[in-house]
Every structure is written in C-alpha cells, then in structure tokens.
Amino acid sequence: MDSTVSPTKASGRAPLPAPAGRRGPSRASRVALVTVVLVVAVVVVAVLSASVGQFDATPRQVVSSFGRGLFHSLDGQRSQVDTVLWNIRFPRVALGLVAGAALAVAGAVMQGVFANPLAEPSIIGVNSGASVGATLVIVTGAAVDTPWLLPAAAFASALLVTLVVWALAQGGGKAAVLTLVLTGIAVNAITASATSFLIFLGDTSAREEVIFWQLGSLADASWSGVVWMSAVFAAGFAGCMAIRRRLDALALGDASATASGVNVERLRIVAILLACLLTGAAVAFGGVIAFVGLIVPHAIRLLVGPSHRHLVPLSALGGAVLLEAADIAARTVIPFADMPIGIFTALAGGPVFLLLLRRTLRGHGVGAR
C-alpha cells in the first residue's frame, strides 16, 4: 500500500472541495437585524396583548394610559380603561414577557449544558418536576401564608429532577439523544404520578388550583407576582449572561472543553442551577408552559448560529414575543374565554420537537455518525 505511493509533500496536497455553504460571512450582521426585529416585536405584541380581551382598548389608549401611569400619578383622573389596564392587563403582559424570556433562556442554557438541541425542560421533566413541588405547597395550603414558598418549592423540585435526569443520561455515548428522551419519558411518568397522588390528597379548591395551574395560564397575574418573577429572572438572566461564552465549548464534548480550559463540572452545575431557577420561577407564576424553551432557541440558532454569546440574550427577547403571542391567542381564539396558554405552546412545540428529533437521530443517533 504505502510502498506504491510516492511520498506526498506538504505543499502538494489537493485543495478540499469548494464550499457549498448556505451561509455567508453575515452572521454578525444578522445578529443586529434579528435584535432590532425582536425588540420591535416585543413592543408590538405587548401593546396588542394589552388592548385585546373582553374589554377592548385601542392601542392608542394602551400607550397613553401606560405613559400617564408611568410618568404621572393616575389618582383622581382614573378612567375605566385605566383601571382595567393597570389592574389586569399590564401585570398579565409583564408576567408573560418575563416568564417567556425565562423559559427560553432556560431552554437555551439547558441545551448548551447537555450539548443537545432536544434538552427542552419540559421534555426532560423539569417542568413536571417543578409542578410536584408546587402542587405539594398548594395542597398543603402552605402557600397561603408564605407566598415565596411556591416558587422555592418549584425550584427545588425542578433542580432535583434535573440532577436525576443528568445522572441517568450520563455515558450514553452514541445513543445520548435517545437516552435523554427516554429518561425524560420515565421521569415525566414518575413526577406525574407523584403530582396525581398529591391532587388526590387535596381538597376541591386545591385540586382546581393545581389543574388550572398545570395547563399553564397567565390569568392570575398580579403585580406582586410580576415583582417576584422579575427579581428571579434578573438574577438568573445575569448569571446566564456571565457563563454564556463558556457554554460554547461544551459542544466540543467534555474532554475537549476541559482541555480548552473550561471547568466543565463547575460550569455544568452553575448552568443547571440557573436553568432550574428560571424554569422554576416561570412555572410557579405561569404554570406548566411547555416547549417555549425548545422552539425559541432553535429558531434563534437557525437565524444567527449556535454561539451562546448571542443565543442567550436573543432567546430572552424571542421567548417574550412567543409567550405574549400565545397569550393573545389564548384570549381571542374562543370569544369570551380565557384558554390555558400551555395548549398553544405545546401545539407549536410538538411538531418542532418531532422535526428536531428526526434530524438529530439521522445526524448522530443510532445510525452512522
């Protein structure tokens, strides 16, 4: 073999085939464009969301009332429109924006940690894990006196479930994708049965609260909820922004990431804590809203590439837009009815997940790599 081939010099090698890439050098300019589009979209869906519902307000009224409430006091000149907007709509819009951002950022970080685009919190059982803790708090009535107990319990049980999934899905090698999804099915089944048992133990009012909450809805939004949610989001988001550039290295695999100077164990634990904090808070205030963390980062990756430097902040904007749009749909598809928002995100997310699953398995799953 070798003896028949003349020694090849370094300079004598053939060039590799010409690139057939579908992407020019434009990733940087796309980031700017996508950022502008998403910021505009956030404002548009927020105004639209505040103006639709059982009591119609024009977008002009929304903007005017928002401006007056923000810069002057509304005392004394409060109209009926102002009352509806400031007591019901605005907190709901704010909660939707922040919860959507939290879910999408958690999804982006979780996928980075698992180096797997399918690692959506609801698939691997984080959401249903959070709901076990939250249900426990609701059923025992502990949340009535101490309002922070609900998000704390949701966070703690989300964390527990994520750590279990992480431990079980380790060492999957080539079958890592399947392992993750199958582990998620098992974990979801276990947490669902735990939640069902707790519902069984609860009284009627607790049951109603849990069921409403499991479907996901922003209808219960209050300013105190918005303040809590925003505080947790601010902390979690700041943490994710701080670690985001190191997350890129995990795509190389643990060994290469370590050799590139990234403390993989520590980064992974910090990232999982942050993702659970964000998911737990969103679940505590908005109920189980699935797939936002799958759809949004996937779409952003298609637009600007997988680099977490842009993926994390843009996912926050995209998540806010998606959840707010879903909430508009929840309030308008059936007139005079407030549908659970989780129906819409799952309706959009299910097909996206199937598509991604097919592509990932074809790419490097059970088949040849």
Place this chain on the structure above:
Amino acid sequence: MTTGLTLAAVSVSRGHRTIVDDASVSFEAGTVTSVIGPNGAGKSTLLGIAAGTVRPTSGTARLGGHDLRRLSVKHAARRRAVMPQDATVAFAFTVREVVAMGRIPWRDLKSDVDRVVSDALATTGLTHLQDREVTTLSGGERQLTAFARVVAQATPVTEESVILLDEPTAAMDIAHAEATLALVRALARRGAAVGLVLHDIDAAAAYADRVVLLQHGRVRASGPVPEVCASATLSDVYGTPIEVFDRDGRLHVGPVRRDPVCTGS
C-alpha cells in the same frame, strides 16, 4: 526539568480491568513522541491521563514540573492543547467559530484572536471553509478543524508548549494526513512537546523522534524509532508478521503480505 509533560508510573483500572499498568512516559520539548500499539492496548487512556481527562488510579502526571492535580484547568490549557479522537461538534458552529474556541484559555489576556485564528486556518488550509458549518463537513474536514483549533490554542508555541493528538489523521485522506503530520513536525521544531497516538506504524516511524509501544496497558518498549521499531518486537506485539526495512535512510514499516494480490494498492 520544567518543560514537557511526564507520566510517572501511572495506572488506570476500571473494575477488575487494568487499562494502563504502571506506565512511565515522558513527552519532551521539541520532540514528537508517538504512542503505538494494538487495539485496546491503552493508547487513548494513556493520552487521556496526559490530557487531564482521565484520572490515574495511581502515579502522577506532571506538566512543566507542576502536578496536574494542582494546576487549574485554565492554566493547564494555556500550556497544553489536546485533540481528541472524536471531532464531532454538537451544534452548527462555523469552522472559524470552532477554531476560535481554541482561544478560550487566553481570553483574559490581551491577544489578537482574529489574527491567531486566521493564521491557524491558513496553515491548515481551511481558510476557504471558514464560514461552513462543521456539521456539514466530512469526517476528515472535521478532524482538520479540530486540529486547527489545537493549533490556535497552542499559539504562541514555545518550549513549554505541550500538544497531544489522539489519532489526528484517522479520517483524513493521504494528502491531508501527510500535510497534518508535517505540520505536527513543524510545531515540534518550534519547541513544542508533541504526543501523538497513531495506528499507522509507518507514519509513526516517519514522523516521530521517539516511539512508545504499548501492549496490554504496559510499556513494551520506548525510545528512538530504530530501537523500538524492530521487526521481531512489532510482530510479537501485533500478532502478525511485520517487516521493517531501511530505504534512503528512513525506516519503513508494513505487514508482510504473502498473497501477491494484496501487495499492490
């Protein structure tokens, strides 16, 4: 000695199996050391200990005189760049983005990332592929990308640099494999200590200064190429007749092929 990387009497066991057994190997500055041996001899595990990704059950690994266990991941990464056998990347990063990941350990120092990355792409001949997504590349191109990332991480190459490569050319065609190994030699000329796991004994004999021959996790022989690459030793370790011959002052190693149909290519 404060340069290079040394493994002193390292062993790795998993369960009842001993994968690496009391192996002592040193990768010295300015030298290409090739680790060879049959499948399952423990080559990748040995390199993994040197790379800091496999913790030895006993024995110590020292990078430039420092015990690896006491060295922070970041500081180790500034001295030592590693190319693993598996060059897959989980997301659709571009070739340029992947190569730029080699600069992660240098981020808090002022360094011209763009220039270093461009240089690494140019020397590996990847400039025309820099905006392609790695997930769309062939196996050989992906390996070349991983190699370019290692080159970027090892910049600037000094006598303290250590570069570890686990079968860097396994998926490459012969032209790219030769060019890559020539680049590896150039890195050693600039002072780096290079550790190279290879399946191709002939390539090891041609490009390495020293060879470490592993068998069942033990160092069977180690030293300059002519000492280790002896027909009798290799034939015994690999369990198949292997011939070694000198042509134009260079050792050539290959299997003895009795069936004449197989001798052509």
